[in-house]
Amino acid sequence: MFRPVSLYIGLRYLRGRSGDRFSRFVSYMSTAGITIGVLSLVTVMSVMNGFESQLKGRILGVLPQAIVGDVSGKTALTEQPPQFITSLPHVIESVPIVSSEAVLQSPAQLTAGQLVGIEGDADEPLRQFMLSGSVDSLQQGKYRIIIGHTLARKLKVNQGDKVRLMVTSASQYSPLGRIPSQRNFTVSGIFNTGSDVDAQLMVTNIEDAGRLLRMNKEQVSGWRLYLDDPFAVSTLAAMPLEEGWAWQDWRAQRGELFQAVKMEKNMMGLMLGLIVGVAAFNIISALIMVVMEKQSEVAILKTQGMTKQQVMALFVVQGASSGVVGAVFGGLLGVLLSNNLNLILQAMGASLYAYGGQLPVLIEYGQVLLVVGLAVCLSIVATLYPSYRAASVKPAEALRYE
Structure with a gap:
């Protein structure tokens, strides 16, 4: 079965060897960071959407719009x-x-x-x-x-x-x-x-x-x-x-309230988005260590005919895989947590509302896809510089002391 060589080798590097434990640990932490960041962002945005929808129904449903x-x-x-x-x-x-x-x-x-x-x-x-x-x-x-x-x-x-x-x-x-x-x-x-x-x-x-x-x-x-x-x-x-x-x-009477809710939602999204950004750029550290370890292997691949673009694609695949896995799992776990948030709070004994009320949650799946997509794009961008460094390895210098 035909498989692109860059994809095949990149996924092999992703699994790593027993001697690459530290670089694999950094890679796993980057994946976990992206997962937690996307999960938090999806959950918080769903709750904020719920509050906004509740305000729209209770205030703008009764007042003349x-x-x-x-x-x-x-x-x-x-x-x-x-x-x-x-x-x-x-x-x-x-x-x-x-x-x-x-x-x-x-x-x-x-x-x-x-x-x-x-x-x-x-x-x-x-x-x-x-x-x-x-x-x-x-x-x-x-x-x-x-x-x-x-x-x-x-x-x-x-x-x-x-x-x-x-x-x-x-x-x-x-x-x-x-x-x-x-x-x-x-x-x-x-x-x-x-x-x-x-x-x-x-x-x-x-x-x-x-x-x-x-x-x-x-x-x-x-x-x-x-x-x-x-x-x-x-x-x-x-x-x-x-x-x-x-x-x-209604803006003459309630415009400031909904503007404040919108600003709060944007600020929460920005702060939690920074978590995703930090986790995504941890991929740079992991990839740079991998590039340093794999210099001789990259040199051998280049001497066997692999082009500079293929070498870049190899490390982009390895680095972006962590971001894709983390973003997808974070999105799925965020949706799952949002759907069951009130049950979890009830099990923990955290009563937020009197008389059996519930935390309003509204999941906008388009918003979830946007968060996951941006996390994946950020992960890919984070791999570009280490991948370029790997592609710039000169076989003669890398193999001089081998």
Whole structure:
């Protein structure tokens, strides 16, 4: 069977002889270092992906991802959204919404937050986070409100209690001066998203919110856009809208949070990538020792007709094999560890979340392949200089004292 001579001899050198124990030990340590580095990188990136996905679902699933409305703040309500909105890419659905900053007061406390008026459709994302009550309780004219459990605890209110909702953007004049538009609401539900949204978001019926903001029945704040990817807002915000329309999205309130998560993920990737880099360049040390040991053998191979390129390929095969084995095993072990991370933590008695919660893990296999591929490429690059030194051996000088 035909086998390339460089590949055949390179793999023979990889196995080594009994007298090459130290160089083999260095080679094995390089392989182990790459394996541990890739394993750590895949595991940490999977956990960071899980946290990012969880934040997207819990925060951006409940908050309006994007709102397109009239620049005046009052948009004419029509049966269907304008054509230019429905034609935007990434838009799954468009529904009317009333949104404003508001102040909520109870007998015990007063706090500010974001008021959102919704129609309460069957696919309303808030439904999956309800602790008590129901989104269906937000009926027109009933003046009911749903708040987060953190906000309810802060205001010391429960389902059925009365609170006063005030909107400063719709203030009015009175004999006592300018006062905000306000009305008593009944707490009809409490939700829990597991994020800081629970301390700020207030949800009520769209028409009740419109009356509080002094809008007529044919007016809303704008059209709420549901996107297939909330991070697509950066692209959509740059697209031109029709004259008189304005764009706003979640970045105004939560942009810093997701930017910090992205930066943390990048920094973790960089630090763990350096482990892979150090392990890959340990291959240089191992190969240089092998080249010094094999000088006479290389000289003999060159005298028998092996070209300079074939000699280089021989040592590239030997050195890169450690990187390939380490990267592939590291990737496989990283995926295996990520899939069973919560079971391992449970067996070790390391409880990270109360009430039986789990560490969020999301494995992106494209990302795993990228990490493994970069580790292999780095290993190949690390072999180039020792391989060039081996190919530059002059047979006469190497065999002079043999």
